[in-house]
Amino acid sequence: MTVLSENTENTETRTxxxxxxxxxxxxxxxxLGTRAYKVFRVAALIAVVLFLVAPLFWMLLASLKTxxxxxxTAKSFIFxxxxxxxxxxxxxxxxxxxIFNSFWVAFVSTALSLVLGVPAAYAMSRFTxxxxxxxxxxxxxxPGVSLLVxxxxxxxxxxxxxxxxxxxxxxxxxxxxxxxxxxxSYFDSLPLELEESAQVDGLTPIGAFQRITLPLSVAGMxxxxxxxxxxxxxxxxxxxxxxxxxxxxxxxxxxxFVSYASIDWGGLMAAATVVTIPIMIIALFxxxxxxxxMTAGATKG
Amino acid sequence: xxxxxxxARNAGRAxxxxxxxxxxxxxHRKWLFAAPAMAFVGVLIIFPxxxxxxxxxxxxxxxxxxxxxxxxxxxxxxxxxxxxxFWPAVGRTLTFTGIAxxxxxxxxxxxxxxxxxxxxxxxxxxxxxxxxxxxxxxxxGMMWRLIFDPNIGFANQLLAAVGxxxxxxxxxxxxxxxxTIFMDVWQWTPMVVLILLAGLTSLSEEPDEAARxxxxxxxxxxxxxxxxxxxxxxIVAILLRGIDALKTFDILYATKGKGGGSFHEVETLNVYAYxxxxxxxxxxxxxxxxxxxxxxxxxxxxxxxxRKKAVSK
Numbered sequence: 001m002t003v004l005s006e007n008t009e010n011t012e013t014r015t016x017x018x019x020x021x022x023x024x025x026x027x028x029x030x031x032l033g034t035r036a037y038k039v040f041r042v043a044a045l046i047a048v049v050l051f052l053v054a055p056l057f058w059m060l061l062a063s064l065k066t067x068x069x070x071x072x073t074a075k076s077f078i079f080x081x082x083x084x085x086x087x088x089x090x091x092x093x094x095x096x097x098x099i100f101n102s103f104w105v106a107f108v109s110t111a112l113s114l115v116l117g118v119p120a121a122y123a124m125s126r127f128t129x130x131x132x133x134x135x136x137x138x139x140x141x142x143p144g145v146s147l148l149v150x151x152x153x154x155x156x157x158x159x160x161x162x163x164x165x166x167x168x169x170x171x172x173x174x175x176x177x178x179x180x181x182x183x184x185s186y187f188d189s190l191p192l193e194l195e196e197s198a199q200v201d202g203l204t205p206i207g208a209f210q211r212i213t214l215p216l217s218v219a220g221m222x223x224x225x226x227x228x229x230x231x232x233x234x235x236x237x238x239x240x241x242x243x244x245x246x247x248x249x250x251x252x253x254x255x256x257f258v259s260y261a262s263i264d265w266g267g268l269m270a271a272a273t274v275v276t277i278p279i280m281i282i283a284l285f286x287x288x289x290x291x292x293x294m295t296a297g298a299t300k301g
Numbered sequence: 302x303x304x305x306x307x308x309a310r311n312a313g314r315a316x317x318x319x320x321x322x323x324x325x326x327x328x329h330r331k332w333l334f335a336a337p338a339m340a341f342v343g344v345l346i347i348f349p350x351x352x353x354x355x356x357x358x359x360x361x362x363x364x365x366x367x368x369x370x371x372x373x374x375x376x377x378x379x380x381x382x383x384x385x386x387f388w389p390a391v392g393r394t395l396t397f398t399g400i401a402x403x404x405x406x407x408x409x410x411x412x413x414x415x416x417x418x419x420x421x422x423x424x425x426x427x428x429x430x431x432x433x434x435x436x437x438x439x440x441x442g443m444m445w446r447l448i449f450d451p452n453i454g455f456a457n458q459l460l461a462a463v464g465x466x467x468x469x470x471x472x473x474x475x476x477x478x479x480x481t482i483f484m485d486v487w488q489w490t491p492m493v494v495l496i497l498l499a500g501l502t503s504l505s506e507e508p509d510e511a512a513r514x515x516x517x518x519x520x521x522x523x524x525x526x527x528x529x530x531x532x533x534x535x536i537v538a539i540l541l542r543g544i545d546a547l548k549t550f551d552i553l554y555a556t557k558g559k560g561g562g563s564f565h566e567v568e569t570l571n572v573y574a575y576x577x578x579x580x581x582x583x584x585x586x587x588x589x590x591x592x593x594x595x596x597x598x599x600x601x602x603x604x605x606x607x608r609k610k611a612v613s614k
Contacts, residue, residue: 041415041420044411044415045415045416045420045422045426048412048415048426048429049425049426049429051487052429052430052432052433052487052491053429053432055444055445055448055487056432056433056436056444058444058447058448058455059440059443059444059447062447070447070453071452071453073453073458076455076458116337116338116341117338119333119334119335119337119338120334120335120337120338120339122334123330123331123332123333123334123335124335126331127331129331129335132335132339135339135342135343135346136338136339136342138342138346139342139345139346140544141544141598141599141602142346142350142595142598143547143548143570143571143574143591143594143595143598144548144550145550145571145574145575145578145587145591146349146350146353146574146588146591146592146594146595147345147346147349147350147353148578148579149349149352149353149356149578149584149587149588149591150348150349150352150353150356151345151349152579153352153584169345172341173342173345176338176341176342177342180338204323204327205327205330206323206326206327206330209330230435233437234435234436234437234438234439234551236437236438236439236550236551236554236555237550237551237554237575241579250437251437251438251439251440251551254439254440254443255439255554255555258443258555258558265447265453268443268447269443269444269447271440271443272437272439272440272443272444273440275437275439275440276436276437276440279435279436279437280432280435280436282435283431283432283434283435284428284431287427287428287431290431290434290435291427291431291495294434294492294495294496295495295496295498295499297537298496298499298500298534298537298538298541
């Protein structure tokens, strides 16, 4: 009954033309005045884009300047660009090794976290294991330093500090809760009927998970994987303590750059650009996934 | 459900260990799936947390002094009566998080409203929003260090162009914290925008339409219709962002270094605890700081989830 009456009300309001409505009910013109609002909106959007992009642009510009030009405020925008800084950073400071380290740690920790996290998220979503999920999500809340102290203690006694294993382990610790969180909200939105009908057709529950649910959740896993890769690539604190000279990741490498060459702005900006560019390119190609990952579970109330 | 069917299948086959295992696996898939991840996180969390709790009751100084004595609550008393480093760090942590959150949510809501309805060039704005989000925080810190450099920085060049005298920004004792808050706002407002935008697009149109019919103007519709409906999403955004803002480390350490600068002007609890642990080996003291810090985080989370429940009802 109620549904019906609601429906009729809606269709009435939608189909009624303004001319037939009484004056007071007539739909008002756009309140801010269409043109004024449009102008305001365009101006505001340009300001937002400038605010977000300009600093990065400034970093890029500085990385193409000689240190003499950086100190010359007259040459803020007009100067003759040079790739000297990049050549210096990449050759003299061995940044290719750091790029590989960052990539390897991010890749392996993401892959392992997916292997552990996806089935866990599935079980937690299907059996509504909220308390168990809370244990995994706790990892997001705890300040990293409180874990680093005991980790450092144990791993340095095991002579493992400075190896890839420890770095990967610590980055998995960031990745796993993220993946469980994203995949849980993904599995929540996947209809249960698909698996049930597969089981009626003779698949075991695990078989149904493998053959039906997993192939359907490739998009969700891509989302979780990309986001976890980005977070691992950007992670600084764990690598700062646990990496060694051979396993140093890019963020730690740029930080070191400052302590012994705090005035080489051109080189520093080139190094900063080198870290940021790969992850930005990945982000641009996978926009859709990043947005859905960042907003996962946010609107369910 | 499954037992009869799998039993029937087993009857047709030669009884082997494999089939039995797969049956067992299917019956226990709930824990089979969840246990590895939980064990991993459990071992890497619960054990360190217990250790931190234990260390906070000792006078451990890492490798400097091998023998460690149990000293009860002494570390906590030391920390809680420390008005030079601890309490200012608590203040800075809360100031940083509070101001950053207010700015990010207000700005984020404004930007999300601008993006709500479709427009030309949407793609480019989306790209711009994504860039700060994925930029490496340490690199971002370095970038702002150059921009806020008192002599050659672009920020002061801009001020000079409008005739305002140069500011010390990051190097100033009073301005440093504000400048780092600005950086946090630049980097993380986009995340709030994405979350709020997802919330806005999932709102139903009817209440807004109805208010429009009744002649409500844009501001009235926002404050009396959209905002109340958005409150649960706003609180989710505050929760997600708040957890990370409380724990901010990268940008502070990258721009001001050890101890949050020579006058500890940006030393938050996280930076303070990190310094105590890894620069001074004061494991006992830093553990006490961390336990207190953890309690602050859990407390604020709890308050927010309570608030969210109240709003959702």
